[in-house]
Amino acid sequence: MAHLAPDEVAHYHQQGWVVPRFRLPAPQVSQMVGALDELLRLNPGVRPEKLVSAHVAGDNGEGVRGVADFLDLARDPELVDLVSDVIGDDVILWGCHVFCKPPVEGYETPWHQDGHYWPIRPLATCTVWVALEPSTRSNGCLRVIPGSHHGQVLHPHLHEDRTDLTLNQRMADGSFDESQAVNIELEPGQMSMHDVYMIHGAHANTSSVRRTGVALRYMPSSSLFDRALRPVDGKTGVPVDFARRPLWLLRGIDRSGRNDFEVGHVR
Ligand SMILES: O=C(O)CCC(=O)C(=O)O
Numbered sequence: 001m002a003h004l005a006p007d008e009v010a011h012y013h014q015q016g017w018v019v020p021r022f023r024l025p026a027p028q029v030s031q032m033v034g035a036l037d038e039l040l041r042l043n044p045g046v047r048p049e050k051l052v053s054a055h056v057a058g059d060n061g062e063g064v065r066g067v068a069d070f071l072d073l074a075r076d077p078e079l080v081d082l083v084s085d086v087i088g089d090d091v092i093l094w095g096c097h098v099f100c101k102p103p104v105e106g107y108e109t110p111w112h113q114d115g116h117y118w119p120i121r122p123l124a125t126c127t128v129w130v131a132l133e134p135s136t137r138s139n140g141c142l143r144v145i146p147g148s149h150h151g152q153v154l155h156p157h158l159h160e161d162r163t164d165l166t167l168n169q170r171m172a173d174g175s176f177d178e179s180q181a182v183n184i185e186l187e188p189g190q191m192s193m194h195d196v197y198m199i200h201g202a203h204a205n206t207s208s209v210r211r212t213g214v215a216l217r218y219m220p221s222s223s224l225f226d227r228a229l230r231p232v233d234g235k236t237g238v239p240v241d242f243a244r245r246p247l248w249l250l251r252g253i254d255r256s257g258r259n260d261f262e263v264g265h266v267r
Contacts, residue, residue: 109200141185141202
């Protein structure tokens with residue numbers, strides 16, 4: 001069991017993010033680095049920051065050939081324990097995005113709120129961002145604006161045409177105070193967890209060290225993954241197909257009674 005301690009749960013709710021004391025054991029990190037190598041080998045034509053639905057093995061219908069180890073990681077009961085401590089006991093896995101920033105020319109992640117992009121209503125998600133490699137200030141670690149999730153406000157995002165970004169939507173200047181940013185530096189096997197409304201981003205990787213995080217996306221089953229919604233259809237620079245995205249009920253029951261766990265699964 002890997003539950004969050006009360007101070008960790010409190011930190012998540014107060015700040016919008018937390019780095020749990022729990023971390024993946026070294027052999028599991030090594031296995032996942034092997035899976036990452038396989039993922040990169042299978043997807044030579046995809047920017048490594050844009051490996052969306054990496055957990056859906058084979059041709060995932062979103063332009064990526066996924067690897068099953070990422071699904072195994074997402075279903076790891078210890079990770080689901082951590083998630084259930086902040087979103088409750090009914091947990092759906094709905095996404096996994098590998099953000100691998102190669103040395104020297106790894107893309108910047110503009111300041112954004114995840115909730116701007118996703119067809120989940122009511123909007124609720126916990127992301128677990130698992131570091132497979134050192135993630136530091138110099139190689140573009142995740143940066144967060146503590147407390148920015150309070151009030152559950154989605155701020156305007158502007159489109160950017162640059163090709164060197166992981167996402168082509170950036171929060172408008174002036175909607176938050178960048179001087180408040182906290183760098184989340186992690187060692188391999190450590191992870192951070194963040195709320196769907198929290199403002200975050202990451203600098204480009206201009207260092208000589210690759211930086212990879214596996215962003216595992218979980219939602220409470222009281223929300224609906226509404227396949228009819230396309231909040232920022234085609235404008236993010238990351239091709240996604242929410243209409244065919246498979247969902248997994250990892251724990252509990254479907255409280256909304258309307259989530260579809262059949263679509264997108266190969267039987
Ligand atoms: O790893 C990054 O650079 C961005 C990650 C991110 O935006 C997320 O996990 O929501």
